[in-house]
Amino acid sequence: MIRKFIFLAVTVLLTASCSKNDGTIRVLLDWTPNTNHTGLFVALEKGWFEEEGLKVTITQPPEDNALVLVAGGKAEFAISFQDWMGPAIALERGALGITAVAAIISHNTSGIMTLKESGIMRPADLAGRRFADWELPVVTAVVRYIVEKDGGNFNAVRMIPNYATDAITALRTDMDAIWIYYAWDGIAAEVHGVEFNYIDLGTFDSLLDFYTPVIVANTSWAESNPDIAKKFLSAVSRGYNFAIQNPAEAAQILLKHAPELDRELVMRSQEYLQTRYQGSASRWGEIDPRRWGGFYHWMFAQGLLEKDIGAGGFTNDYLP
DSSP: OOOHHHHHHHHHHHOOOOOOOOOOOEEEESSSSSOOOOOOHHHHHTTHHHTOOOEEEEEOOGOOHHHHHTTTTTEEEEEOHHHHHHHHHTOOOOOOEEEEEEESSSSEEEEEEEGGGOOOGOOOOOTTTTTEOOOOOOHHHHHHHHHHHHHGGGGGGGEEEOOOOOHHHHHHHHHHHHEIIIIIIIHHHHTTTTEEEEEHHHHHGGOOOOOEEEEEHHHHHHOOOOOHHHHHHHHHHHHHHHHHHHHHHHEEEEEEETSSOHHHHHHHHHHHHTTTTTSSSSSTTTHHHHHHHHHHHHHHOOOOOSSOOTOOOOTTTTOO
16 A cells, blocks of 8 residues: 555656635545544534635545545545655655645554453564554554564564454454554444453554544645635634534534444544544644654654654644
């Protein structure tokens, strides 16, 4: 996936759009609608985009190519992740293609899930076990890092290609451990009464407290249309702050736009994220340059980036 993305990113960065905009905004999600996206749907439902004079459409990208499409000017904004952005930023070679403009969740809420009966309590316990591998270099690097830091043998971990979208089913069939986002898969396990263990990556090591997910903009477009970018993020900020203050109503709005979702999962996930959207930040969406840069320093040290981009690739300038 990263190799494919790098190839496409280098191509589309050369044609990134920097034209003026009439207020039409295209937003690409990273996956199917879920509580990471609630603020966007709240802003849409409440008419806050229209109040800002914007015409906003929210869609899912084909084949997880949201970053590529945004970098190529095929959309103005997308939902993505700091770890996925790193290789593209490192390859830009002076051409500003993509920039993170808001953190949807203030701290990393992802980690490693295992069934309680597995006895896997800590990273070192993964030795000899089957890990659901997305075949991304960053996944291998993170698993190696936490296992070895915990005194375990990474070479004994069985990294098995697996792209299961249902973590619980994967763990009950052919996997022993899987990387999840707690706000969705962790809450789903709770809803279904599944007993599990969880290794929180951001808590295990502060270097892994990276930003996931984030709102990403086409850099050239945003620089050419700063007022529109600010209007968009003003409405989005209202949406997420509404979800913080009114999680139950916000969940109902998400369910209206995505009725196929499990109601109890959405309601409980929304409650979980209520205190985590803004977290310790001074305002929703703000990115801490030390944490952002610290993770990219780590990625470079692991050989995941061709250069140390430090705190590059984000800005707080468009936030209200």
